[in-house]
Amino acid sequence: MELWAYEEHNNTRLEFKVKQTLFVGRSKYQRIAVLDTVSCGKLLLLDGMIMLTEKFEFVYHDMLVHPPLFVHPSPKRVLIIGGGDGGAIREVVKHEEVEQVxxxxxxxxxxxxxxxxxPTTACQFDHPKLKIHIKDGFEFIKHTPEGTYDVILIDSTDPIPGGPAVGLYSSEFYTDLFNALKEDGIVTAQIASPYFDEIVLRDYYLMVSEIFPIAEIYLAFTPDYPTGMWAFSFASKRYHPIDEYDPDRYLNSGIETGYYNEEIHRAAFALPTFARKILGKEG
Structure with a gap:
């Protein structure tokens, strides 16, 4: 009998053939499962939503982390909200100028x-630059002193009703993020599928645009998520992701990436016409 794991999103399924169930459990906050798949290695699900596969997680983590860290001229102090799989930590600590994450x-x-x-993603939890807080991100950022961080990365689950990430998509939370950033700080976040989540994407972009002087949407393409196209946001107090981007910083960094490079950085912010229309940028 074949076993398939799937995520259903807007009446469409993304499925993976399963070799073995490695872990299924429930924490105080959510259902957690790790499956070994035939084609993509380990698969992590939280509340039935696909978080990552071993084979393709590099796309998501590259594109959440490297765009802001290569735009900000001196990202010394970085905060990750969510990201318990460890993939974002792994990418952040590749940047030598980061002093604390x-x-x-x-x-x-x-x-x-x-x-x-x-362990592919959870490989840097013992890094000397890392400090871990087991806390609610919404409450943590509310009590963070103003001007604390250079870059904040929102690596959360989707805002399902009753789930742990609902508050992380609100204007109150983004106002607190704005205050927690230094005067030239940047925040990036994963959002949704532009194909299926038009209203979510539009409302999110409008909300962030009212708080940050620079707000842009960018894209990455990964088989891990429904429709294969995923939107991220780049919100900044000072630096534009294209105008202030110096490709030589990446080219001279020696950092190994699987998806991100200097050309992908620029191309990711070039949105297809339908996405521009969703954001009210065209038509």
């Missing part, structure tokens, strides 16, 4: 499970 994860079971079953 902090992770705020509400669910310690996610960290523990990923350390045991997905």
């Amino acid at each position: 902090e992770l705020v994860e509400i669910d310690p079971m996610v960290i523990d499970v990923c350390k045991k079953y997905i």
Whole structure:
């Protein structure tokens, strides 16, 4: 009997053939599962939503982390909200100029499970620059002193009703993010599929645009998520992701990436016509 794991999104399924179930459990906050798939290695699901596969997680983590860290001229202090799988940490600590990275994860079971079953991403939890806070990201940022961080990365689950990430998509939260950033700070976040989540993407972009003077949407393409196209946001107090981007910083960095490069950086912000229309930028 064949076993398939799937995520259903707007009446469309993304499925992976499963070799073995490695872990299934429930924390205080969510259902957690790790499956070994035939084609993509380990698969992490939270509340039935696909978070990553071993084979393709590099796309998401490259594009969440490297665009802001190669735009900001001196990203010394970085905060990750969510990201208990460890992939964002792995990419952040590749940047030598980062002096401290902090992770705020509400669910310690996610960290523990990923350390045991997905060491591909959970490989830098013992890094000397890392400090971990087991707290609610919404509450953590509300009590963060103004001007603390250079870059903040929102690596959360989707805002399903009753889930742990609902508050991380609100104007109150983004106002607190704005205040927690230094005067030239940047925040990036994963959002949704432009194909299926037009209203979510539009409302999110309008909300962020009212808070930050620079707000842009960019794209990456990964088989891990429904429709294969995924939108991220880049919100900045000072630096534009294209106008202030110096490709030589990446080319001279020596940092190894699987998806990100200087040409992908520029291309990611070039949106197709239908996406521009969703954001009210055309037509």
